[in-house]
Amino acid sequence: MNKAEAKKEIKKLRDEINHHNYKYYVKNNPAISDFEFDQLLKKLESLEEKYPELVTLDSPTQRVGGEPLDGFTTVEHKVAMLSLANTYTYDELREFDERVKKNVGDAEYVVEPKIDGAGVALLYENGIFVRGATRGDGIQGDDITSNLKTIRSIPLRLIGVKVKNVEVRGEVYFPSKEFERYNKEQVKKGEAVFANPRNAAAGSLRQLDSRIVASRPLNIFIYFISFSDRDYVTHEKAIAVLKDVGFRVNPLTKKVKDIEGAIKYCQKLEEKRETLDYEIDGAVIKVNLFSKQKQLGETSKHPRWAISYKFAAKQATTRLNDIAIQVGRTGTLTPVAILEPVQVAGVTVSRATLHNFDELRRKDVRIGDTVLIERSGDVIPQVVKAIIEKRSGSEKSKRIPKKCPICGSEIVHTEGEVAVRCKNRMCPARLKWRIKYFASRDAMDIDHLGGSTVDKLIEKGFVDSIADLYSLTLEDILTLEGFKEKSAQNLLDSIEKSKSQSLSRLIYGLGIRHVGKYAAQLLAAKYPSLDLLSKADVEELKDIYGLGEKTVEAVCTFFATEENRELIDKLRAVGVKLKEDVKTEYLLLKGKKFVFTGGLKTLTRPKASDLIKEKGGIITSSVGEDLDYIVVGEKPGSKYGKAKKLGVTLLNEEEFIELVEE
Numbered sequence: 001m002n003k004a005e006a007k008k009e010i011k012k013l014r015d016e017i018n019h020h021n022y023k024y025y026v027k028n029n030p031a032i033s034d035f036e037f038d039q040l041l042k043k044l045e046s047l048e049e050k051y052p053e054l055v056t057l058d059s060p061t062q063r064v065g066g067e068p069l070d071g072f073t074t075v076e077h078k079v080a081m082l083s084l085a086n087t088y089t090y091d092e093l094r095e096f097d098e099r100v101k102k103n104v105g106d107a108e109y110v111v112e113p114k115i116d117g118a119g120v121a122l123l124y125e126n127g128i129f130v131r132g133a134t135r136g137d138g139i140q141g142d143d144i145t146s147n148l149k150t151i152r153s154i155p156l157r158l159i160g161v162k163v164k165n166v167e168v169r170g171e172v173y174f175p176s177k178e179f180e181r182y183n184k185e186q187v188k189k190g191e192a193v194f195a196n197p198r199n200a201a202a203g204s205l206r207q208l209d210s211r212i213v214a215s216r217p218l219n220i221f222i223y224f225i226s227f228s229d230r231d232y233v234t235h236e237k238a239i240a241v242l243k244d245v246g247f248r249v250n251p252l253t254k255k256v257k258d259i260e261g262a263i264k265y266c267q268k269l270e271e272k273r274e275t276l277d278y279e280i281d282g283a284v285i286k287v288n289l290f291s292k293q294k295q296l297g298e299t300s301k302h303p304r305w306a307i308s309y310k311f312a313a314k315q316a317t318t319r320l321n322d323i324a325i326q327v328g329r330t331g332t333l334t335p336v337a338i339l340e341p342v343q344v345a346g347v348t349v350s351r352a353t354l355h356n357f358d359e360l361r362r363k364d365v366r367i368g369d370t371v372l373i374e375r376s377g378d379v380i381p382q383v384v385k386a387i388i389e390k391r392s393g394s395e396k397s398k399r400i401p402k403k404c405p406i407c408g409s410e411i412v413h414t415e416g417e418v419a420v421r422c423k424n425r426m427c428p429a430r431l432k433w434r435i436k437y438f439a440s441r442d443a444m445d446i447d448h449l450g451g452s453t454v455d456k457l458i459e460k461g462f463v464d465s466i467a468d469l470y471s472l473t474l475e476d477i478l479t480l481e482g483f484k485e486k487s488a489q490n491l492l493d494s495i496e497k498s499k500s501q502s503l504s505r506l507i508y509g510l511g512i513r514h515v516g517k518y519a520a521q522l523l524a525a526k527y528p529s530l531d532l533l534s535k536a537d538v539e540e541l542k543d544i545y546g547l548g549e550k551t552v553e554a555v556c557t558f559f560a561t562e563e564n565r566e567l568i569d570k571l572r573a574v575g576v577k578l579k580e581d582v583k584t585e586y587l588l589l590k591g592k593k594f595v596f597t598g599g600l601k602t603l604t605r606p607k608a609s610d611l612i613k614e615k616g617g618i619i620t621s622s623v624g625e626d627l628d629y630i631v632v633g634e635k636p637g638s639k640y641g642k643a644k645k646l647g648v649t650l651l652n653e654e655e656f657i658e659l660v661e662e
C-alpha cells in the first residue's frame with residue numbers, strides 16, 4: 001500500500017471506528033462485537049505506525065495519551081461558566097416562574113436531571129475536539145483535554161457539517177455501580193476510597209496520568225451550548241442538534257408547557273432517582289426560548305433563565321453507639337462510626353466513616369451523640385455532623401489512642417501529616433491487609449483467598465508474612481473452618497499458580513508505598529528481576545520517565561529495609577519467580593561464557609555480572625578452551641595470560657560496556 005492509499009484507508013477506518021464508537025457509547029446499541037471493533041482499531045494503529053505523519057489529533061488511536069503531565073495548564077473559558085441558583089421547594093419554583101413572567105411573559109420550560117458530577121467545557125474547532133477544561137473558578141479552569149479524550153462518549157470529531165465551531169458544557173460522572181465496585185476493590189486493597197461518585201469523577205479528572213483516567217469508567221452528559229457559530233431558536237432544538245452531531249445527551253430531558261408541568265416532572269425525576277445508574281441531586285429547569293433567555297440575562301453568578309431544584313438529601317439521624325478504630329495496610333488508624341441501624345433512602349446503615357482523626361476533631365462528634373448521616377450512592381455512608389441540641393452532657397469524645405488497638409504498639413503521628421499510624425510493621429491488622437493486597441486481582445491474583453480466610457490463617461498462626469502462604473499444607477488449610485478436601489486443594493493450587501505471575505504484578509503486590517499498577521509496570525520494564533531492582537539507586541530510578549520523586553524514594557526505602565530483604569529471600573526460597581520471563585532465544589549473549597580478571601573502574605563486579613546474565617551470558621571462574629570472553633580490568637591476574645594463550649577474545653572495560661549495552 002502506498003502513502004496515498006494508506007491515507008484513504010486510514011480515513012475509512014477512522015470513520016468506521018467513530019461510527020461504531022458512537023453506536024456503542026452514545027447510542028448504547030453496538031452494531032459489531034468488541035473483537036471486531038478491536039480489529040479495526042488495530043488495523044488503524046498499524047497503518048498509523050507505518051505513516052506517523054498521517055496521525056491526527058482526532059484519530060481514535062489518540063484517546064489514551066502517553067506520558068503523564070507535570071501539571072495542568074490554566075485556560076480561560078470562552079464564556080464564563082456560571083452556576084445555578086438553588087431552590088428546595090416547589091413554591092420557590094413558582095416564585096422563579098413569577099419572576100420570569102414579569103420580565104418575558106409566559107414561558108415554556110425544559111426540565112433535565114441535575115447530574116452530580118464534575119462540570120466541564122469542551123471546545124471544538126472545525127469540528128475537532130481541541131480542548132477540554134474543568135470549571136475552575138468559572139472564568140479559568142484546568143486544561144484536562146487528554147483526560148477527557150479517554151471518555152469514549154466524547155466525540156473527537158463531530159458528525160456532519162451542521163456545527164463546526166462550538167463550546168459545549170456537560171457533566172462528567174462516575175456511574176454509581178462502577179463507583180461501588182471501585183470502592184470495594186480499594187477497600188480490599190486497604191487503599192483510599194472516594195467519598196462519593198462526584199468526588200470520584202472530579203478526582204479522576206485531576207489525575208496527571210491519563211492512562212489512569214482511561215482505566216476509570218467515566219461518562220458524560222452534554223446539556224448546554226455556550227458558544228456556537230450558528231443560532232438556535234430553543235434549548236430543546238439545541239439539545240437535538242447536540243445529539244445529531246454525536247454528543248451524549250440525557251434521555252430524561254423533557255419540554256413542559258408551564259411551571260406546574262415542570263413541578264410534576266421534578267417529582268417524577270425524584271421518584272426515578274434510585275433507579276438511575278448515575279447520581280442526580282436535583283432537576284434543572286430552563287426557559288426554552290433563547291430569545292427569552294437573552295432578555296432575562298444573568299447576574300454575576302447565575303443565569304436568570306434557569307434554576308435548580310434540589311432533591312431532599314439522602315440523610316437520616318441516628319445514635320452514634322461507638323467509635324471503632326480500623327488499622328489499614330500502611331498502619332493508618334481510621335475512626336469508624338458504629339451506629340444504631342437506620343434506614344437511609346432504602347438502605348440500612350450501621351457504620352459510617354469518620355475519615356481520620358483531624359476530621360473527627362473538627363466535627364467534634366462524640367460517642368452517644370445523635371448524628372446526621374448521609375448516603376450518596378457510596379458504599380460507605382458519612383457522618384455529616386452531630387446534632388448539638390440533642391446532647392445530654394454524657395457524650396464522650398474519642399481521643400487518638402496511645403497504643404494500636406490491635407497489637408498494642410506505639411502510635412506515631414507525624415507533624416503536618418493527617419494520618420495516625422501504628423508503628424509495628426508486623427501488626428496483625430497490617431499483615432492481613434498486606435496479604436489481601438498481595439493476593440488481589442491486580443497483584444498475584446490468588447483465587448479462593450478471601451478476607452475471612454486470611455483472617456483465619458493469621459489467627460491460627462499459619463502465616464507471619466506473605467511468603468508463608470507458599471509453605472501452607474493441605475492439612476493446615478483443612479483445619480480452617482469451612483474448608484473441605486476439594487476447596488483446600490483449590491486454594492493450594494491457586495497459591496502455587498501465583499508463583500509464576502509476572503514481575504510487575506509481584507512488584508505491585510509487595511505493597512511498596514506509592515507504587516501502583518503503572519509504576520510497577522515501569523519498574524519491571526526497566527529491571528527484569530527483583531534483584532536488579534533492589535540494587536537500583538535513587539539516581540537510576542529517577543531516570544525512569546513517569547516515576548514521581550515520592551515513588552523513587554519509597555522504592556529505595558523499601559529495598560533498604562532489612563525485613564523486606566528477608567521477605568524477598570524467603571519468596572525466592574519458596575520458589576516464587578522473581579524475574580521477568582525473557583525469550584532467551586533472542587538474547588544477545590545467550591550461552592556465552594565470561595571471566596573477569598582485574599579491577600573495574602566504572603562498574604562493580606556484581607553489576608557487571610548482572611549485565612551479562614540479563615543478556616543470557618554465563619559467568620565462570622576458570623579459563624578454558626570453551627571460554628568466549630575475558631574482561632580485563634586493572635592489574636589483571638594470571639587468568640589474563642592463560643586466556644591470551646588460548647586465543648580467547650579480550651575485552652577492556654569500555655569494550656565490555658559497549659558489548660552489553662548493545
Ligand code: IVH
Nearest residue numbers: 082083084112113114115119171223284303
Ligand atoms: S446548566 C448556565 N444543566 O450543576 C447554565 N447544569 O449548579 C449552566 N449541572 O455548573 C448549567 N446537570 O456543573 C446545567 N442538566 C444540567 C446540569 C447542570 C448538572 C451542574 C453544572 C453546573 C452546576 C450548577
